[in-house]
Amino acid sequence: MRFSREDLVGSVFIAFGVTLFVGFFYAAIVSKLLPPYENSLLAAIQNDWYYCLLVPLTLPVIIVAVYLHWLSMKMFKHA
Known part of the structure; x- marks a missing residue:
C-alpha cells in the first residue's frame, strides 16, 4: 500500500495538533497538580x-463573534 503526499501532509498536521494539545494540557492542568520543580x-x-x-475564556468570545457574524449576514441578506 502506497501513501500519497497528501496522506503524509495530513499525518504531519495530525501529529502536530496532537503534540500541541498534549503540551497545552500539560501546561494548563497537569503542571499545576505536580509538586514544585527545581528546573x-x-x-x-x-x-x-x-x-x-486562555482557552476557557476564549469560548464566550467565540460565541459572541459567531452571533455577530450571523446577525450581520441576516441584515445583509434582508437589506
Missing part, C-alpha cells in the same frame, strides 16, 4: 496562569 523553565510553566485561563 526554572518547568517552574515558570507551573506558576503561569495565563494559558490555564
Whole structure:
C-alpha cells in the first residue's frame, strides 16, 4: 500500500495538533497538580496562569463573534 503526499501532509498536521494539545494540557492542568520543580523553565510553566485561563475564556468570545457574524449576514441578506 502506497501513501500519497497528501496522506503524509495530513499525518504531519495530525501529529502536530496532537503534540500541541498534549503540551497545552500539560501546561494548563497537569503542571499545576505536580509538586514544585527545581528546573526554572518547568517552574515558570507551573506558576503561569495565563494559558490555564486562555482557552476557557476564549469560548464566550467565540460565541459572541459567531452571533455577530450571523446577525450581520441576516441584515445583509434582508437589506
